[in-house]
Amino acid sequence: MxxxxxxxxxxxxxxxxxxxxxxxxxxxxxxxxxxxxxxxxxxxxxxxxLEARLGADIMTVPASAVSKQDFENIVLQGSKGYFYMDRSYYDKIAEREGIEKISYQLYLASASAGCCSVPLQIIGYDPDTDFTVSPWIRKSAGGELKELDVVVGNDLSVFVGETITFYGVTCNVKAKLDKTGNDLDTAVYTDIGTIKRLIAASLELGMNDFKDIDPDKVVSCVLIKVADGYSVDEVLNDLNLHVRRTKSFKTTDMISGxxxxxxxxxxxxxxxxxxxxxxxxxxxxxxxxxxxxxxxxxxxxxxxxxxxxxxxxxxxxxxxxxxxxxxxxxxxxxxxxxxxxxxxxxxxxxxxxxxxxxxxxxxxxxxxxxxxxxxxxxxxxxxxxxxxxxxxxxxxxxxxx
Amino acid sequence: MTITATGVCKDFIRQGKNTNKLTAVSPTDITIEAGKLYVLMGRSGSGKTTLLNMLAGLLTPSSGKVLCDGEDIYALDDEKLSRFRCEHIGVIPQGQTAVHSLNVLENICLSYMLYGSLKEREAAYPAARELMRKLGIAGLENEMPSALSGGELRRVAIARAMLRKPDVLFADEPTCDLDDENTALVLQTLKETAQSSTAVFVVTHERDAVGYADICLNMSGGSIGKQ
Incomplete structure (x- = not known):
């Protein structure tokens, strides 16, 4: 029936x-x-x-950045924003004991004006020292990035082979990253050389956001891999004690939040x-x-x-x-x-x-x-x-x- | 088909009073034979409906047996007894009984909704319409029960019980909501049904029913006696 x-x-x-x-x-x-x-x-x-994208044991940022409420969002999730500290801190940290690998990143937020295709977070890394971003950029892009090459987050509506413009500079999209489910999906990764070009271009356009920034002399965030035989807490305490005006965090603690x-x-x-x-x-x-x-x-x-x-x-x-x-x-x-x-x-x-x-x-x-x-x-x-x-x-x- | 009840009785325990047993039907012997119209009369609360329900396979007796052609119907499991009731026994219950989500024609063909295909149900429609005509409710087939009067609902219940041409037809107060004209019509229909070799057992307060009966019985205080 x-x-x-x-x-x-x-x-x-x-x-x-x-x-x-x-x-x-x-x-x-x-x-x-x-x-x-x-x-x-x-x-x-x-x-x-998020865990998969964090390859460092410790992250060090300027102490002034810690007061910013969105500090974790910027560092962890790629939300738009930036802070800088003098490059000398990077050198000081590198001299400390118990550090196996050290690298830095430089954050740049693109403008929403006509000079840029989209407002987003641009993360610059140093290809010579980087040990966190490069492995999955290599995986996505199939090799190292050249100057003016960028790798984009999954949510950006540009495709591999297309170009994207920041401060009037045209960058080539070399790869698209896997989705992470946070603002990193709308971030752009590139090397420090490109970041320098973008900052110079922004100044030429009369945008004064970065006028006090010399990309050769500042870093936003220092990433540290602790050497075998040292505990992360030990190195962390050492950095917080001896490298003043910075604040170091265990990445697992940041994730634990x-x-x-x-x-x-x-x-x-x-x-x-x-x-x-x-x-x-x-x-x-x-x-x-x-x-x-x-x-x-x-x-x-x-x-x-x-x-x-x-x-x-x-x-x-x-x-x-x-x-x-x-x-x-x-x-x-x-x-x-x-x-x-x-x-x-x-x-x-x-x-x-x-x-x-x-x-x-x-x-x-x-x-x-x-x-x-x-x-x-x-x-x-x-x-x-x-x-x-x-x-x-x-x-x-x-x-x- | 012959229904024989031997020593059937029914006790009810009054709610909340475990020790207060009410004997609705005292041990009773009765035989209902095909082709006869039995009319059972008696005062309210005398146990008529309880006896009818036991004979119809609807109420398990406290003791005694109900045999249909020698087979104890209460020894059957529920599936078999239900199927047996559907195929061999028609019951016109007291009051207004209808399934409110079905129209009149579907209510009459209810047993085909329980057992049988849509094709079989539709094949029963002409017979159902003929019964409706006979009972004076022709033209109501597509009406819903809520649109019917009490008398019309009674006749729908009668048609439903008669549709499968049961071997035994039990009717509990079949004329209680009917006017004189329709009472006569229903009693005549029941008489004709008995004459077509069906055993018909009617429980009623209707004095006129006596005139149609082959055997008249009276019930008092849970016991049965011939009038």
Whole structure:
């Protein structure tokens, strides 16, 4: 028999308001499941990508930069901004004990004026000493960058082989990096030589943002790899003690801040999801219970017409199945519609790296959310189904008098 | 088909009073044979409906047996008993009984919604329409139960019970919502059904039903006796 001709379908169709409410409730449940799980997965992915891009044990920045609220965002996530310290600090740090590798980066924020294709963070690295950025630039670009070559973040709408202009200087896009789920996806990496050209060009254009900056004499951030036989804490304490006017951080600690925020956000998402599920399941349970109670006599009529007890339970369960599948599909669709196009906005509002899983994982996630919503919905009506299968037809029909 | 009840009785435990047992039907023996119209009368609360439900396979007796052609129906598992009821027993319950999400024609063909394909259900439509015509509710097939009067709903229930041409037809107060004209129509239909070799067992307060009965029974205080 066609589904639309079945008794369960007709019962559902015959009570449009109740059905709409139950479908809406299931949709909310499924939507919370898909949005919640995708959000948690994306945050974890973002953190993973962030960890992968940090190759240094310690980062040193000017002490004045630490007061900036967005310091971690600039260093860790590539948000637009810059700070500088004298190059001599780099030399002082290099002289300290326990340092295996040392390099530096220079930050430059492009302008939003007509001179630049897009406003973004430009990160300059020293190809001679770099040990953090070069490996994945080599991987993406297939070799070292030449002057005026840049590697762009995944979210920039330029393609390999195209050009991008900063302060009137045309740079060649050599590669696009993998997605990280944070502002690094809109950052541009290039070598110090190119950075110098860009600063000079900005000054020629009369933009005075960098007029006090001599790229040969300043650095934004020093990156340190601790030598074997030394502990990171030991070197860190040494740097904080002996290299004044700078502040050194353990990169794992910097990530642990993000990681803690992530755990907090994940916890809140989990609590909200649990609250929505409990609330919806209680309402579903009550709605099915009341609906079955209200239709007790109809079930007695079905019994008189020859329905077995298991058939009565089956009718209740299949009504719930149709409702929960419909609601869950709608909820998952709405959830994906909400989270997929707006993941950038979510990243911006949470300030946490947010990297959506790949399509396969999203599909798996959607199926799990669908199955969980349907199973939970079915479980909530199991009691009512069991109860109606035990009805005493004779007693119910007598009760009509 | 012959239904024989031997020593069937039904006790109810009143809610909240475990020790307060109410005997609705005292041990009763009764045989219902094909081709006869039985009319069971009695005061309210005398146990008529309880006895009917036990005979119809809807209420398990506290003790005793109900045999259909020698087979104890309560020894069957629920699936088999339900199927047996669907195919061999028609029941017109008390009051207004309908499934409100189905229209009148679908309500009459309800057993085909439970057992059978859409094709089989549609094949039953002509017979259902004929019953509707016979019972004076022709033209209501597409109406929903909420649009029907009490009397019309009674006749829908009667048509539903008669559609599969059951071997035994049980009717509990089939005329209670009907005017004199429709009461006569229904009783005549039940009589004709009995004459077509169906066993018909009617529980009623309707005095006029006696005139249609082959066997008249009276029930009092849970016990049955011939009038």
């Amino acid at each position: 066609k589904l639309t001709e079945s008794l369960s379908f007709r019962n559902i169709k015959g009570r449009p308001v109740r059905t709409a409410v139950l479908i809406a409730l299931t949709a909310i449940m499924a939507m919370s499941a898909i949005c919640g799980s995708l959000a948690v997965m994306s945050l974890r992915n973002g953190l993973g990508a 993000v990681s803690e925020s992530l755990a907090g956000v994940s916890g809140i998402i989990g609590i909200l999801m649990a609250a929505v599920w409990v609330l919806v399941l209680v309402i579903l349970f009550l709605a099915v219970y009341m609906s079955v109670n209200e239709r007790k006599k109809e079930f007695a009529v079905l019994r008189v017409a020859g329905a077995s007890r298991s058939r009565l339970a089956g009718i209740v369960m299949s009504e719930t199945l149709i409702i929960t599948i419909t609601g869950a599909v709608i909820g998952i669709f709405l959830g994906l519609l909400m989270i997929l196009p707006f993941n950038g906005l979510i990243e911006e509002s949470t300030g946490l790296p947010f990297l959506l899983p790949d399509t396969l994982h999203i599909i798996i996630c959607a199926f799990v959310a669908l199955a969980a919503s349907v199973i939970a919905g079915m479980l909530s009506s199991l009691g009512s189904a069991k109860r109606i299968s035990r009805i005493d037809t004779g007693v119910i029909l007598r009760g009509d008098n």
